[in-house]
Amino acid sequence: MTNELDFSGRQVLVVGGSSGIGNGIAQAFRVRGAQVAVCGTRAHAKEYSQAEGSDLTGLSYAQLDVGNAGAVEAFKPLFDRLDVLVLAQGAVLYRRGEFEMAGFRKVVEVNLMSLMACATRFHSMLRDSRGSLIMVSSTAAYHSTMGNPAYNASKTGAVGLTRTLGEAWAEDGIRVNGIAPGLVDTKMTKVTTDNPKRLEGALSRIPLRRLGTPADMAGAALFLASPLSSYIIGQTLVVDGGLIL
Numbered sequence: 264m265t266n267e268l269d270f271s272g273r274q275v276l277v278v279g280g281s282s283g284i285g286n287g288i289a290q291a292f293r294v295r296g297a298q299v300a301v302c303g304t305r306a307h308a309k310e311y312s313q314a315e316g317s318d319l320t321g322l323s324y325a326q327l328d329v330g331n332a333g334a335v336e337a338f339k340p341l342f343d344r345l346d347v348l349v350l351a352q353g354a355v356l357y358r359r360g361e362f363e364m365a366g367f368r369k370v371v372e373v374n375l376m377s378l379m380a381c382a383t384r385f386h387s388m389l390r391d392s393r394g395s396l397i398m399v400s401s402t403a404a405y406h407s408t409m410g411n412p413a414y415n416a417s418k419t420g421a422v423g424l425t426r427t428l429g430e431a432w433a434e435d436g437i438r439v440n441g442i443a444p445g446l447v448d449t450k451m452t453k454v455t456t457d458n459p460k461r462l463e464g465a466l467s468r469i470p471l472r473r474l475g476t477p478a479d480m481a482g483a484a485l486f487l488a489s490p491l492s493s494y495i496i497g498q499t500l501v502v503d504g505g506l507i508l
């Protein structure tokens with residue numbers, strides 16, 4: 264019997280794979296046999312720690328600031344074939360920073376513009392391998408998030424981009440899909456999880472009564488990159504323990 268979740272011999276790149284959800288996804292591909300490269304904002308892998316949700320064991324690391332469009336275009340990967348591209352980069356500004364245009368632009372640049380920049384940069388490699396592209400958006404795409412207009416607009420845009428590239432690149436043999444996580448315990452959500460009152464409120468709204476984990480998100484990513492989802496394109500899977508039901 265074939266194992267559709269065996270990624271031996273596959274090359275995977277996770278942008279935003281240095282920590283949190285992207286890191287969990289990267290490790291899930293690695294333990295299933297893939298060669299996995301990850302990118303993050305820091306100069307060296309050793310600048311990341313387990314305490315921040317980073318495990319770079321067995322992954323190759325390269326610095327890439329996706330907020331800089333020129334850097335994405337100029338990025339030279341250390342591999343010459345790419346089977347799976349996961350775009351997990353994301354940023355958010357608190358304290359009304361996204362109500363200032365500079366903050367709004369910065370978040371949209373990282374969360375939306377860079378998805379298109381990375382997708383375009385690796386399009387030909389994905390076409391050559393008939394590979395998969397997975398974009399990480401958010402359940403924020405499906406409701407208002409009062410303090411974060413840029414995060415909301417960018418994640419809503421990511422769902423539309425997933426749909427549209429899904430249709431546009433089907434003829435190239437590339438399957439484009441997405442994941443919309445609910446509330447996952449990472450360094451991005453410390454502002455909620457480190458505050459007992461906020462955490463309790465958040466848990467009370469999640470039918471499964473627990474936070475999501477990077478491993479929960481990885482399950483969806485493995486599925487979307489595998490032949491088990493061979494007839495699915497342009498979809499964003501909500502993986503949220505029921506949060507937005």
Ligand SMILES: NC(=O)c1ccc[n+]([C@@H]2O[C@H](COP(=O)([O-])OP(=O)(O)OC[C@H]3O[C@@H](n4cnc5c(N)ncnc54)[C@H](OP(=O)(O)O)[C@@H]3O)[C@@H](O)[C@H]2O)c1
Nearest residue numbers: 279281282283284303304328329352353401446447449451
């Ligand atoms: N946690 C949640 O509850 C949740 C819910 C819905 C959606 N999401 C989305 O899930 C994705 C992963 O977030 P996370 O929760 O795992 O948070 P995280 O641990 O902070 O991970 C964010 C990742 O994006 C990278 N990144 C941020 N700005 C970047 C830039 N300018 N250039 C390149 N990489 C950049 C980070 O690099 P560094 O490690 O160097 O900072 C890190 O690898 C994001 O798209 C986020 O919006 C998260």
